[in-house]
Amino acid sequence: MGTRAFEREVELFRKHGGGLRMSEALRLGINRKTLYAMRDAGVVEPVTRGLYRLAALDPIAHPDLVTVATRVPQGVLCLISALSFHELTTQVPHTIDVALERGTRKPRLDYPPTRFFWFSGPAFHEGIETHELDGVPVRIYDPEKTLVDCFRYRNQLGMDVVLEALRFWRERRKKKLDVLLKYARMRHVERAMQPYLEAMS
Template identity: 25%
Template structure:
């Protein structure tokens, strides 16, 4: 690889571990050269249109979150994936569970494979935090918001096993119950979730 290209590549990856195909194109690398760098193990393709340096530090367990965030900055990690990130469940979802703006399309890429939901504007801003994965900012629902979302989903599907496991983990970690009530009220789900919250309050007394 020419020194100029190597220098540009070094600058591109200076503050981030994952870049898009278009970012590589912007520094003057063509499709064939990018493929050649992958074959020579200079670059590693970590998802559809996403790359990292092959000699970078070992990838994070949550690398798929970062890949999704690079390609879709608007995406919010939620539900099962958020619960797994916080250690609230031993389940490891095959797909990345993520929320997208209501009027947008859900990515069909298999790398990472996304199980998406569409949320209205209020849901896209309520209880959303940003964590760093592989030097990449990733949006994710807060711990309390994650629990409330899973309880809401359980009420609709009737499958409450995961939601109850996550609620129990949340309580055992000493997280504030008032935050659950606040998000349930803000999302107009306080009535359906109230029995769970009352049970938790009784458990803590």
């Protein structure tokens, strides 16, 4: 059995960007037995527990980010993970950094290794961008919010990481100093950041 046997189901997958969660598939009328038959026939492949995508699609470029975004849709990529996405670091993230709104329970996630940080109010909601990676919407803080958050967590991340990111950001043509300062005030790190910003100007 190949794709021909599952034409209707494949079409539903295509309409949803090539990937579906088990719950979405069930809601669309694809039952578990059919989904498992599609998997066994090599028509779909599991990306992570409960998420399937068409095997005919190009390989996933961001498997870990897609997995986290699918399993923790209320989270936002932050700190080193967001720096890496925005190409503001030479660090290779060994864990995925995810911000959750304060009061949210810690999700159970076996893989990939994930660090959770709890932000509250505007510190959580401001600066969120949604990028589509491999057909999946992934929420990531914008470069300026990421820099300010890294400064806030500088003791945990290491000042060398933060200063490198600041240097990369300064070299960009498209940078928003007014936005950076707005976030810095919001996160109460404006005074701490000022000398570094002046030294680079």
